[in-house]
Amino acid sequence: MRQRVGALSVSAHKSPPLPSDPDGGTLDIGALYRVHDQTVLRWATRLGGPGIDAEDVVQDVFLIAKRRLRTFDGPGQVTTWLFRTTEKVVQAARRKQRLRRWLALASEVGPRVMATPLAGPSESLQRDRDIAEVYRVLDRLPPRERKVMILFELEGLSTQEIGALTGARVGTVRVWLFRARARFLEEHQQLFPARDGGVSQ
Amino acid sequence: MTDPTDRSSTEPSRWSDGATDGNGAERAIGALLGRVRQASEPSAAAVQRLRSLRERGPSSSTQIPKHRPVWRLAVVAVVIMATGSAVGAALNRWAQVDLVDVLGLRRLSRPDATSINDRPRNRRRSAGQAAMVTPGSSDAVAPAVNTTGEAPPPVAQLPAIVDARNDAPHPAQSPPRERTRARVAPAPSGPEPAAHGAAAPLANVDVGPAGEAEPLAAAFRELRSGGQPAAALRLLNEYEQRFPGGALRGEARVARAEALLTLGRGGEALRVLDEIENQGGTLTRDLRITRGELFAANGDCENAVRDFEALLGGSRDDAVTARALFGRASCRLRRGEMSAARRDLERYLVIQPDGPSAADARRALQSIR
Numbered sequence: 001m002r003q004r005v006g007a008l009s010v011s012a013h014k015s016p017p018l019p020s021d022p023d024g025g026t027l028d029i030g031a032l033y034r035v036h037d038q039t040v041l042r043w044a045t046r047l048g049g050p051g052i053d054a055e056d057v058v059q060d061v062f063l064i065a066k067r068r069l070r071t072f073d074g075p076g077q078v079t080t081w082l083f084r085t086t087e088k089v090v091q092a093a094r095r096k097q098r099l100r101r102w103l104a105l106a107s108e109v110g111p112r113v114m115a116t117p118l119a120g121p122s123e124s125l126q127r128d129r130d131i132a133e134v135y136r137v138l139d140r141l142p143p144r145e146r147k148v149m150i151l152f153e154l155e156g157l158s159t160q161e162i163g164a165l166t167g168a169r170v171g172t173v174r175v176w177l178f179r180a181r182a183r184f185l186e187e188h189q190q191l192f193p194a195r196d197g198g199v200s201q
Numbered sequence: 202m203t204d205p206t207d208r209s210s211t212e213p214s215r216w217s218d219g220a221t222d223g224n225g226a227e228r229a230i231g232a233l234l235g236r237v238r239q240a241s242e243p244s245a246a247a248v249q250r251l252r253s254l255r256e257r258g259p260s261s262s263t264q265i266p267k268h269r270p271v272w273r274l275a276v277v278a279v280v281i282m283a284t285g286s287a288v289g290a291a292l293n294r295w296a297q298v299d300l301v302d303v304l305g306l307r308r309l310s311r312p313d314a315t316s317i318n319d320r321p322r323n324r325r326r327s328a329g330q331a332a333m334v335t336p337g338s339s340d341a342v343a344p345a346v347n348t349t350g351e352a353p354p355p356v357a358q359l360p361a362i363v364d365a366r367n368d369a370p371h372p373a374q375s376p377p378r379e380r381t382r383a384r385v386a387p388a389p390s391g392p393e394p395a396a397h398g399a400a401a402p403l404a405n406v407d408v409g410p411a412g413e414a415e416p417l418a419a420a421f422r423e424l425r426s427g428g429q430p431a432a433a434l435r436l437l438n439e440y441e442q443r444f445p446g447g448a449l450r451g452e453a454r455v456a457r458a459e460a461l462l463t464l465g466r467g468g469e470a471l472r473v474l475d476e477i478e479n480q481g482g483t484l485t486r487d488l489r490i491t492r493g494e495l496f497a498a499n500g501d502c503e504n505a506v507r508d509f510e511a512l513l514g515g516s517r518d519d520a521v522t523a524r525a526l527f528g529r530a531s532c533r534l535r536r537g538e539m540s541a542a543r544r545d546l547e548r549y550l551v552i553q554p555d556g557p558s559a560a561d562a563r564r565a566l567q568s569i570r
Binding site for chain 2: 133178
């Protein structure tokens, strides 16, 4: 929500008002950060996948938010705006990562893994393998299907929530999800045909 | 999988929750996704790091040094430069391969076909050597310059273009050739005779058999180095008797035209130049301006103006354009088209204010006014 001010007020103040939070108070960047940092970190971690420095992405997202907060004029919620910013920052980071891989400056999976510390080295190894396997398939999906698959299956959002974040209707999101799953199965089968049942156990 | 287009359907089941009614592959992928979902939950350490940054405020994060080594940019720049130079070298090499030679086609079958020795790079290398003209190049001028600088350009021997008025421009002297580069003749192997020390080493035969190139190269030596156009004509006659359909007949015709011009036999030279075009060759700018001037000298202003106008179609302001303007002005004066002639002469003076015919052009302009 945005505070509306008249022309006189705008001319009196050099910049338009900041977005306000649902309680009606003016929302500054500190408030945004406090409320949404973990959410943005989760989005960045899952949308970026292994090899992307999610904390860097979070910092970049809030730097952009700080710079553009004054121009935020909806019509969606702040979370939608933050999600779209996160998505763009992640896309840029992935492009950079692809370039680095192409220049052989980075390994296939980056040094910064995205997971919670687990008990032992074997579990840690298995976890890294699982993540690498899933993201290898996800990276072969079209961007929209990749995003929906991540938000639904990994992030655990409902189709309504995905629709709200992406600005798409629920039916549309379900169609994307349907296609994404079919494509995921197909690509997984192509990439890992020898696995028992197509999946590492 | 449920039908996504069914609006009445409830929320799709989540594979990563293990809720799938599909086959074993779907269940296994669901289990995999569930593990990844769990594993990709941001770590407590990451959350803690973010919170510590939050304590300092997001603005301070701008001071966090980011790892952006300059050498990566340097690597990208080097890659781009290396790729560019490799592509450029390949293109340059490719451009030097004469497809006509490779395919064994005749030279005149493609007007701009030139041998590898005629490429600009090699021409530079060959400057100062004896020249040989081929019909397919801008340098292939019948009245070509003698690199020894001994003989005047044959164009200078053209009869003056006669004006209808007594004080009209009289281009008795064509513009001196500015070009000093020359072509290297296809030549027989073996060392150059001492008598022709300035001539090109004639080992660079790239078209036709060496036996065919030899008499032609000798003709060019006589013409260019020896200053013996009559001897060159005899050798050219021999060449044409021996090789009536030879691969180098285009070069032979150009040499013949040059020899005839040197001997002052402009009418015959004009016929030879006409032959070149009639038999599939294309006249270069230099050959065309020569032919136009010969037409004008013979009083055939219609054909002369056609050649001049073909040369004036572009936007180049070079010596050939100046000659064409002067020639067309002469023809227009003959026809009594004074204002058009004045425009041509004025433009001629703009291009070559100190040109060889500048004085004539100024006199003609004064008389027109």
